[in-house]
Amino acid sequence: MKKAVLLVLLxxxxxxxxxxxxxxxxxVGGLGDKSFNDGTWAGILKAKDKYGIDVQVIQSKEQSDYxxxxxxxxxxxxxxxxxxxxxxxxxxxxxxxxxATKFIGIDIAPPEGGKVPKNVQLYLFKEQESAFFxxxxxxxxxxxxxxxxxxxxxxxPVERFRYGYMAGVKAYNDIYGDNVEVVVGYTESFTDAAKGxxxxxxxxxxxxxxxxxxxxxxxxxVIDAAKEKSLKLYGIDANADLATVIDKYFEKGEGYFAxxxxxxxxxxxxxxxxxxxxxxxxxxxxxxxRDAYRNRFKGGLQVLGALEDGVSLSQxxxxxxxxPARILAEIEYLNYAIKSGLLVVPDxxxxxxxxxxxxxxxx
Amino acid sequence: xxxxxxxxxxxxxxxxxxLMLISATPLIFAALGxxxxxxxxxxxxxxxxxxxxxxFTAVVFTFYTGNPWLGLxxxxxxxxxxxxxxAYVSIRWSADQIVSATALILIASGLSAFLMxxxxxxSGQTDFVAKIPKVKIxxxxxxxxxxxxxxxxxxxxxxxxxxxxxxxxxxxxxxLGLRMRAVGENPKSAxxxxxxxxxxxxFGVLMSxxxxxxxxxxxxxxxxxxxxxxxxSGKGFIAxxxxxxxxxxxxxAMWAALLFGASDALNIQLQSILDIPxxxxxxxxxxxxxxTIIVVSGFVGKTRPPAADGxxxxxx
Numbered sequence: 302m303k304k305a306v307l308l309v310l311l312x313x314x315x316x317x318x319x320x321x322x323x324x325x326x327x328x329v330g331g332l333g334d335k336s337f338n339d340g341t342w343a344g345i346l347k348a349k350d351k352y353g354i355d356v357q358v359i360q361s362k363e364q365s366d367y368x369x370x371x372x373x374x375x376x377x378x379x380x381x382x383x384x385x386x387x388x389x390x391x392x393x394x395x396x397x398x399x400x401a402t403k404f405i406g407i408d409i410a411p412p413e414g415g416k417v418p419k420n421v422q423l424y425l426f427k428e429q430e431s432a433f434f435x436x437x438x439x440x441x442x443x444x445x446x447x448x449x450x451x452x453x454x455x456x457x458p459v460e461r462f463r464y465g466y467m468a469g470v471k472a473y474n475d476i477y478g479d480n481v482e483v484v485v486g487y488t489e490s491f492t493d494a495a496k497g498x499x500x501x502x503x504x505x506x507x508x509x510x511x512x513x514x515x516x517x518x519x520x521x522x523v524i525d526a527a528k529e530k531s532l533k534l535y536g537i538d539a540n541a542d543l544a545t546v547i548d549k550y551f552e553k554g555e556g557y558f559a560x561x562x563x564x565x566x567x568x569x570x571x572x573x574x575x576x577x578x579x580x581x582x583x584x585x586x587x588x589x590x591r592d593a594y595r596n597r598f599k600g601g602l603q604v605l606g607a608l609e610d611g612v613s614l615s616q617x618x619x620x621x622x623x624x625p626a627r628i629l630a631e632i633e634y635l636n637y638a639i640k641s642g643l644l645v646v647p648d649x650x651x652x653x654x655x656x657x658x659x660x661x662x663x664x
Numbered sequence: 665x666x667x668x669x670x671x672x673x674x675x676x677x678x679x680x681x682x683l684m685l686i687s688a689t690p691l692i693f694a695a696l697g698x699x700x701x702x703x704x705x706x707x708x709x710x711x712x713x714x715x716x717x718x719x720f721t722a723v724v725f726t727f728y729t730g731n732p733w734l735g736l737x738x739x740x741x742x743x744x745x746x747x748x749x750x751a752y753v754s755i756r757w758s759a760d761q762i763v764s765a766t767a768l769i770l771i772a773s774g775l776s777a778f779l780m781x782x783x784x785x786x787s788g789q790t791d792f793v794a795k796i797p798k799v800k801i802x803x804x805x806x807x808x809x810x811x812x813x814x815x816x817x818x819x820x821x822x823x824x825x826x827x828x829x830x831x832x833x834x835x836x837x838x839x840l841g842l843r844m845r846a847v848g849e850n851p852k853s854a855x856x857x858x859x860x861x862x863x864x865x866x867f868g869v870l871m872s873x874x875x876x877x878x879x880x881x882x883x884x885x886x887x888x889x890x891x892x893x894x895x896x897s898g899k900g901f902i903a904x905x906x907x908x909x910x911x912x913x914x915x916x917a918m919w920a921a922l923l924f925g926a927s928d929a930l931n932i933q934l935q936s937i938l939d940i941p942x943x944x945x946x947x948x949x950x951x952x953x954x955x956t957i958i959v960v961s962g963f964v965g966k967t968r969p970p971a972a973d974g975x976x977x978x979x980x
Contacts, residue, residue, distance in 0.1 A: 331786075331788055332786060333781075333785070333788050334788040454946070460942065463942075484937075485942075486945065487945045492897065494892055495883060495887060495897075498888065499683050499932050500932045500936070502683065503935075504936045506677065506678075518789060521890060529816075533815075539795075569792070
């Protein structure tokens, strides 16, 4: 009996040491951030369900942990997944030391000079494409002719969100001959929700009625501001159900909205978050792990856009009923136009200034 | 709009004053807390930590009971407990007050981060909970300008100003206040005259726990309805600056906090009003600090802390 148990254990040990192992190293946000880390982890779990691989997560408590955590993970795993812009330097320090291990960097740009180590696959996103949809939607839905943008710190991904958003508004203006304005502010933080809320209140006071927040957790404050302003306008209390909220919106003919970012934040305040501009980090981590598992790992940089399911508009589970069917159809068409290359969304200031939407809807 | 027009425009809008009050409220509470502690001669740089634990406990209690007022009560209890630790080691054992307070800040951030996992199942930020309802004053709603400032304000904003008045009265107009100041200026003489130095100092430090807990609770269940790990993002230290700028006087601290609130509000409004490139907007975020430096260096005369501030008292 004892021998049999021992044998089974031994076999388990042998099998497990051959099993394909993926370790994710979270950034300081950690699992539960309902954003980057959770999204990446969801993609890894999807790969686990599909291919039966071993998965594990190492949570980083401080920025100074990144190098240690990545190194420890690299010693054990076949694939190490590094999450987030802040881990860039650590990743490029550690990866060359473990050439046998494959590294996946989510939302990490190539180092200065552009040389990506051979065992590293980086994923970036065309944030501007998902922001384009919410920009178009905001311009179509505003009753005041003014929409807001609140950025965290003006780093490249945030700026790409802004270019796309402004391009979306511009496209609507071009197509409908309208003149919707965008007001822009930066909180200089991705965590100070109080500041996000204050800035949203300021933009609402300036006349904006829909605000897109690309500012991490500051966005929670923006969503709270939208809810607070709407509650007052509608004259209902915080526990009112979705049906009441929607009725009141149509009754008043106006409302205040926030637009979420990165993950689907519509549920955070149903009826007050118009939509979310999604960044599908889950798809990126899934693609990375899948390719590594199937021995198709190439290394280098991949930029995921709408075509690759890297970015998209949220499903608008709670607010779809608020939006005229024609606008939804137009956004669907724009999605098709972007995927098929008919429309290129600007990702820098210059292109944004020269951008004009040359779109004729076939309906 | 050029910069000057934008500033004048901003100052003429009600939202500016609303944002100023919102941003100044936690600073007022915490700065008052600092005043209470330091007037009796115990420095308390742990305000940041007490605010954090206050904000966190408020959300936890509200999460379990569904009642934000019990959340506030929980915050006060937790704030007092943390302040008591500071009082105990620095008054009873004459420990270095800066070291003790630094330890408290670390304990607060460690504890809140650690407890978030078992309570809410994830770290980073908690779930949304009920908020303390806003005060609506129907009489003022139709008054132009003021109506828009005060139409829906958190009760904490009013409480902050009431707390300033009460603190001023307590410290400068009552026998207890006189004893507090005596203990902070010259504990030995106070002791000779029969004042219980230790007890008065305990009172000052525990009061700072109560007030800093109010500041923290305002941030979480007063405005946002959620605790985030980075709360209160440095506001405890800005409150210390307000306390010093206000010359360890409740009313002075209030003015200083309002000044910080105003520069914060101005920055937030100018962000959206001014049509300037993003790099310039990043610089605009430095405005509160620039204003602080200008004011501190140019407009305020020399400030003077209580003579025995930070000096442990030992009976001979």
